[in-house]
Amino acid sequence: MEERLALCKTEMDFILYSAPIQDTVMKIAHLVESCHKLEDKLKVVVDRAQLLQFASMVINIVGSEITDDEVMESIGSKILAAVGKLEEDDV
Numbered sequence: 185m186e187e188r189l190a191l192c193k194t195e196m197d198f199i200l201y202s203a204p205i206q207d208t209v210m211k212i213a214h215l216v217e218s219c220h221k222l223e224d225k226l227k228v229v230v231d232r233a234q235l236l237q238f239a240s241m242v243i244n245i246v247g248s249e250i251t252d253d254e255v256m257e258s259i260g261s262k263i264l265a266a267v268g269k270l271e272e273d274d275v
Contacts, residue, residue, distance in 0.1 A: 185205070185208050188204055189205065239263050242263055243263055
């Protein structure tokens, strides 16, 4: 895709390459869709519950090494905020 777009130096070039660019876009879209279906079938996609469980495990691991409650609370909040950010990005 990048190579095809790099060939377009003028508006006329873009018009001339529009069919191959459109074909490439359609192939990329099909590939992404196929990958998503494969991930879903293989259960590779992590759902919200799994993500929160992983975050909890990370917080527990860090908590076993850090004895300062304030620091631990701060770390836990940041991890959960990061998980929330990931969920927002998926929407």
